[in-house]
Amino acid sequence: MLDFQELWRCTADLGLDSWREQLQTLIVERLQDDAHGDFGRWRQTLEELQAIGTEDPKNLRRLLLSLAPWRKGPFEIAGVKIDAEWRSDIKWNRLRTRIAPLQGRAVLDVGCGNGYYALQMRAAGARAVIGIDPTLLYVLQFQAVEHFLHAGSVFVLPLRLNELPGPARAFDTTFSMGVLYHQRSPLDHLRQLKQTLRPGGQLVIETIFIPGEESYACTPSDRYARMRNVWLLPTIAELTTWLRRSGFVDIEIVDQSLTTTDEQRSTEWMTFESLREALNPDDPERTIEGWPAPRRVVAVANAP
DSSP states (O other), X not given: OOOHHHHHHHHHXXXXXXXXXXXXHHHHHHTSGGGSTTHHHHHHHHHHHHHHTTSOHHHHHHHHHTTOOOOEEOEEETTEEEOOSEEHHHHHHHHTTTSOOOTTOEEEEETOTTSHHHHHHHHTTOSEEEEEOSOHHHHXXXXXXXXXXXXXXXXXXXXXXXXXXXXXOOEEEEEEESOGGGOSOHHHHHHHHHTTEEEEEEEEEEEEXXXXXXXXXXXXXXXXXXXXXXXXXXXXXXXXXXXXXXTOEEEEEEEEEEOOTTTBOOBTTBOSOOHHHHEETTEEEEETTSSBOOEEEEEEEEOO
């Protein structure tokens, strides 16, 4: 399912031969049928997808749908359009020209989901992209997509950031998008990200922020936009402080946006509740809990 030989060639090229033993043990352990109640079914679906090719679009669509929910996208495979919950292409188009060019760079994508952005990074010229995400369904979704797209030198591994051997300081660009607000200790997360970057490497971080000119952060008492695992929501000034205190330099805010129901919504490929249900129906500028509606900021910063 995962081409370990290609992965080890990639890590060797990055000077990360020391990763091999530890990562192989972790990855093999995670990709067992008993790792998740549905994992055996997902793996069988992947095997069927790899067997049918592109000559049977009806069956192709049925099998891809059986790997729902698809959170990030869109993808198109042999005429089958995967309309994921997130129009991730909208976000990518907002930031792709505002970051350091990816041509020839080694990239780490933390919390990469099903690899949508990792594939865009590779298409933008990155020589290799390693994505990590602990959600097994997303790992198999990536395997399904990559089987047909053949991007090469792109990997999605079932790992968390703190499970990578380190400090590696091997990557030219590290992305952390939609991850920071899920961290109980955002400064620890930022410091770990810094340790993945070579001197002069660039961090691209995207997170939800709270409007306000002062430097502070808020913690929801229970949920934010119906999400339980949201811990700290900073103002942009506070995010900048966090980056500076974590040791980053050359900090720049490159994008701010209000998330809309055109960008995040329920679809046939993700039928559960989405952003619309998380907003106050009488005041869509607020969440159902009374917080400011989700606004996202993209910042870039360099590791010294």
